Amino acid sequence: MLGKLPHRTLQELAKKYGPIMSMRLGYVPTIVVSSPEAAKLFLKTHDTVFASRPKLQVSEYLSYGTKGMAFTEYGPYWRNVRKFCTHELLSVAKIDLFKTMRREQLESLVQSLMEAAKAEVVVDVSEKVFGLIEDMTYRMLFGRNKDDRFDIKSIVQETMSLAGAFNMADYVPFFAALDLQGLTRRFKETNKVLDKMLEIIIEEHIQEANSGQRSHRHELDFVDIMLSLMKKSTYTHDEQSYINDRTNVKAIILDMIAGAIDTSATAIEWVLSELLRHPRAMRQLQEELNSVVGMNQIRVEETDLAKLNYLDMVIKESLRLHPVATLLIPHESMEDIVIDEYYIPKKSRIIINCWALGRDPKVWSDNVEEFFPERFIGSNIDLRGRDFQLIPFGSGRRGCPGMHLGLTNIRLVVAQLVHCFHWELPDGMSTSDLDMSEIFGLTSPRAKHLLAVPTYRLRVQDF
Numbered sequence: 001m002l003g004k005l006p007h008r009t010l011q012e013l014a015k016k017y018g019p020i021m022s023m024r025l026g027y028v029p030t031i032v033v034s035s036p037e038a039a040k041l042f043l044k045t046h047d048t049v050f051a052s053r054p055k056l057q058v059s060e061y062l063s064y065g066t067k068g069m070a071f072t073e074y075g076p077y078w079r080n081v082r083k084f085c086t087h088e089l090l091s092v093a094k095i096d097l098f099k100t101m102r103r104e105q106l107e108s109l110v111q112s113l114m115e116a117a118k119a120e121v122v123v124d125v126s127e128k129v130f131g132l133i134e135d136m137t138y139r140m141l142f143g144r145n146k147d148d149r150f151d152i153k154s155i156v157q158e159t160m161s162l163a164g165a166f167n168m169a170d171y172v173p174f175f176a177a178l179d180l181q182g183l184t185r186r187f188k189e190t191n192k193v194l195d196k197m198l199e200i201i202i203e204e205h206i207q208e209a210n211s212g213q214r215s216h217r218h219e220l221d222f223v224d225i226m227l228s229l230m231k232k233s234t235y236t237h238d239e240q241s242y243i244n245d246r247t248n249v250k251a252i253i254l255d256m257i258a259g260a261i262d263t264s265a266t267a268i269e270w271v272l273s274e275l276l277r278h279p280r281a282m283r284q285l286q287e288e289l290n291s292v293v294g295m296n297q298i299r300v301e302e303t304d305l306a307k308l309n310y311l312d313m314v315i316k317e318s319l320r321l322h323p324v325a326t327l328l329i330p331h332e333s334m335e336d337i338v339i340d341e342y343y344i345p346k347k348s349r350i351i352i353n354c355w356a357l358g359r360d361p362k363v364w365s366d367n368v369e370e371f372f373p374e375r376f377i378g379s380n381i382d383l384r385g386r387d388f389q390l391i392p393f394g395s396g397r398r399g400c401p402g403m404h405l406g407l408t409n410i411r412l413v414v415a416q417l418v419h420c421f422h423w424e425l426p427d428g429m430s431t432s433d434l435d436m437s438e439i440f441g442l443t444s445p446r447a448k449h450l451l452a453v454p455t456y457r458l459r460v461q462d463f
């Protein structure tokens with residue numbers, strides 16, 4: 001009954017039943033939150049009560065028995081993993097270390113697009129963007145270029161689709177044995193492929209470390225750091241919170257891969273789609289880039305990003321209409337509580353409909369469906385979790401730890417691609433013909449790849 005696009009179905013239901021709805025999905029009491037004021041009650045006022053995650057069947061298979069971060073219940077293990085990832089990979093200082101790497105990867109994409117522009121051919125923008133973010137993530141995590149042995153992109157996309165699926169076994173446990181939706185079979189298959197890939201990567205890191213071959217790389221990468229931690233247990237305080245064996249390491253790597261690739265790439269393909277549909281906004285952004293970066297300069301530097309105010313509005317507006325995780329990740333209540341006169345029992349599942357928050361006419365006025373970046377002029381609405389009408393990264397204790405990396409990726413890639421090229425839809429397609437439908441999963445990317453024709457627009461050709 002929730003249909004293929006549950007965020008839309010739930011938004012329709014909320015119009016009738018209100019911003020805090022209770023429903024029973026199988027045996028699980030579920031609360032669906034659909035307005036900014038209500039979201040604030042769950043993610044800020046009572047954040048401590050709702051900071052856990054339900055135990056889902058998917059995380060048994062794809063998170064090695066919930067040993068990662070995203071699907072792990074609130075407690076010392078989760079806290080340690082989160083602290084470790086934030087400190088060792090996702091801090092502003094760490095992300096800054098990878099600036100040159102991002103630059104190299106982006107330059108190589110621009111060069112391939114220059115070739116496409118010369119040949120006047122149609123480019124699969126979605127494919128290119130996913131490939132780029134995949135390469136960048138691979139370099140950050142594993143300290144080397146992606147090789148062709150693993151098809152990470154397909155694995156990640158399957159993982160996101162599985163992780164987002166409404167799995168009947170999560171609501172009526174005895175359905176698990178029947179596998180009516182065929183999900184258990186897919187979980188097992190994906191786990192097998194993933195595990196093989198992670199084992200190879202870990203083994204190679206261990207062998208390199210043992211044979212002293214690491215000298216050709218500048219510093220320890222994320223996997224090296226995790227492996228050394230298995231020996232030292234720096235982040236641990238008690239038995240249960242140990243990151244102490246390979247399955248912990250594999251589950252954490254997997255969360256980082258899944259968290260990083262699909263999210264940034266999906267956000268970028270939506271921003272570029274909206275710009276293609278709105279040539280006026282595209283021109284305005286190019287004018288801003290002309291004045292901040294200049295027509296004689298190919299490279300958009302990361303230091304330029306802070307000066308690109310219109311870009312900021314374009315990204316906010318796109319994330320308002322196309323939040324990457326339409327229903328965030330489900331939360332779970334850790335104790336009985338009364339909110340707004342509703343009694344909510346312990347272990348209720350909380351679904352925050354982020355897609356509906358960005359369309360609430362009470363806070364966004366009438367033209368909610370329109371892409372109109374100028375709505376942010378003179379407004380101080382921020383997307384970092386403070387303003388509940390716009391929380392594409394969630395908010396509170398479970399808010400996204402990769403927000404800085406995600407935002408850096410989106411800003412840099414969009415700025416660079418729009419600075420270097422004019423973009424047109426293929427075969428004389430009109431802007432209104434561009435299909436903007438989404439698919440539902442843990443992330444909601446475009447249903448159909450974005451195709452476009454680039455034309456190089458700058459005065460200089462060399463980086």
Ligand code: HEM
Pocket residue numbers: 069070071072082090255256257259260261263264267324325328329330391392393394395397398399400401402403405406407410
């Ligand atoms: C455009 C980029 C991104 C978007 C829109 C995004 C969005 C989100 C959202 C909505 C949540 C759930 C919040 C909640 O349940 O309340 C989340 C959680 C998470 N994100 Fe991101 N994310 C992005 C990038 C990243 C990156 C780059 C990483 C890591 C490399 C990452 C890792 C995670 C993890 C591990 C969690 C789970 C946190 C927890 O449960 O404690 N994300 N993200």
